[in-house]
Amino acid sequence: MSRMFNPPHPGEVLREWIPETMTVTDAAGALKLSRVMLSKILNGRAGISAEMALRLSQWLATSPDLWLGMQSQYDLWQAKQKPSVAIQPLERLVA
Numbered sequence: 001m002s003r004m005f006n007p008p009h010p011g012e013v014l015r016e017w018i019p020e021t022m023t024v025t026d027a028a029g030a031l032k033l034s035r036v037m038l039s040k041i042l043n044g045r046a047g048i049s050a051e052m053a054l055r056l057s058q059w060l061a062t063s064p065d066l067w068l069g070m071q072s073q074y075d076l077w078q079a080k081q082k083p084s085v086a087i088q089p090l091e092r093l094v095a
Contacts, residue, residue, distance in 0.1 A: 007077055009044035010070040017060055031055050047071050 018027050028038040032055065040046035048056070048071040053064035 005077075007070065007073040009074050010048045010067055011041040011044050011046075013070060014056070015042055031059055047075070 018024075024039055024042065025035045028035040031038065033052075037046065041048065041052070048067045050064070050068065053067035053071075056062065056067050057064040
């Protein structure tokens with residue numbers, strides 16, 4: 001079984017894709033969203049929604065699945081860091 005180690009928030013990855021010469025305001029304008037929203041994503045305070053994944057895929061010529069997958073891995077890792085609730089497995093009837 002492979003272990004997943006603290007995956008980066010997709011906003012951290014997105015930061016690497018935005019050219020150093022481009023401001024957050026310019027990037028937000030290109031993505032047709034507010035500077036505040038993009039800043040929240042870049043700083044890990046907001047996640048990548050399906051709509052945002054579509055925008056990023058159009059802007060960066062990537063797959064929306066790339067962005068949603070990163071978000072999903074990040075969310076799952078974060079959830080696994082919290083104490084788990086004891087859930088009784090469903091008993092299935094054998095025919």
